[in-house]
Structure formats: C-alpha cells, structure tokens
Amino acid sequence: MKRIFLLILGLSALLMAELKSIDAQKLLKMQKSGIPVIDIRTPSEWKSRGVIQGAHLLMFFDENGAYDARKWLEKLSKIVKDKQEPFILYCAHANRTKAVGNWLSQKMGYQKVYELKGGIEYGWREKGMPVVKPKN
Numbered sequence: 001m002k003r004i005f006l007l008i009l010g011l012s013a014l015l016m017a018e019l020k021s022i023d024a025q026k027l028l029k030m031q032k033s034g035i036p037v038i039d040i041r042t043p044s045e046w047k048s049r050g051v052i053q054g055a056h057l058l059m060f061f062d063e064n065g066a067y068d069a070r071k072w073l074e075k076l077s078k079i080v081k082d083k084q085e086p087f088i089l090y091c092a093h094a095n096r097t098k099a100v101g102n103w104l105s106q107k108m109g110y111q112k113v114y115e116l117k118g119g120i121e122y123g124w125r126e127k128g129m130p131v132v133k134p135k136n
Contacts, residue, residue: 017110019101021117024127027052027088030114036079037088039120040100043134045092050131052090052124057134060100073108086112094119 022030031037031054039051040060051057056079061067080087087110091097097115104110116123125131 017105017113019098019105020112020114021094022088022114023117024124024129027090027114027116027124028129030086030088035086035088035114037090038076038079039091040089040096041091041120046134049092049120049125051134052120053130053132055090061096080110083108083110084112086114088114088116090116090120090124092119092121094123 027037031052037052037055038058039046039055040058041049042059042061042063043057044063046057058072058075058079060072089097089101089104094115094117097119101113101115105113118124118126120131
C-alpha cells in the first residue's frame with residue numbers, strides 16, 4: 001500500500017511540472033552548460049531588437065497572433081530531443097513565454113521548461129546584457 005501511495009505521489013509530481021523563471025545570470029550559466037535557449041519572438045522583433053547569442057530562433061506566434069502548434073513542436077523536437085531535457089524560452093516581455101511555457105509543461109509533458117523573467121527587454125537588455133543581430 002505504501003508503495004502504491006509513493007508511486008501515485010511521484011506521478012502527480014511529474015504531471016504538475018511548472019514553468020520556472022530564471023534571471024539573466026542563471027540563463028548564461030545554463031546556456032554555458034549546453035542547455036538550449038529558444039527565442040519565440042517574430043523575425044521582425046529579432047531584427048529590430050537583437051537576440052541572445054546562441055539562441056535558437058523559433059517563432060511561435062506570428063505578427064497576427066496566429067500559430068501552428070504541431071509544426072512548432074516538430075521544430076522544437078529537433079532542439080529538445082526528450083521531454084526530460086531542460087530548455088529556456090524567451091520573448092520580448094515574458095507574456096508569450098509564460099503562455100507557451102505553461103502549455104509545454106502542463107499540457108505537453110515537458111518537465112524542465114524555464115523562462116527568462118521579464119523577457120529580453122526587462123530581463124536582459126535592461127540589465128545591460130548584450131544582444132547580437134540574428135543570422136539569416
């Protein structure tokens with residue numbers, strides 16, 4: 001009986017994966033250890049505001065707010081091979097990141113989803129962190 005309870009408790013913890021917020025310094029540390037960073041903004045945002053060096057550019061919502069979740073997940077699966085692997089998302093102000101990150105962790109089963117608190121504008125650029133021009 002005790003084993004069944006522990007199994008249920010463990011499974012519940014897996015199902016309750018949460019999006020975790022990190023700051024710029026933690027992002028850098030995690031990125032240096034090989035954890036992928038994914039920019040979900042639009043190409044026009046990448047060009048006008050820059051990107052974090054080494055980030056994967058993987059737009060989720062287009063300029064009109066439309067998205068293709070299936071196609072996006074296919075692209076994500078080339079970067080994040082397993083739902084147990086950690087990865088970091090960011091957008092401009094963290095609003096889109098929170099929506100996508102919560103969907104990935106709560107509905108799609110990704111266990112280690114992180115987001116840059118405040119997005120690239122408040123959590124990165126405002127902190128004096130560098131951006132680069134996106135590669136075409």
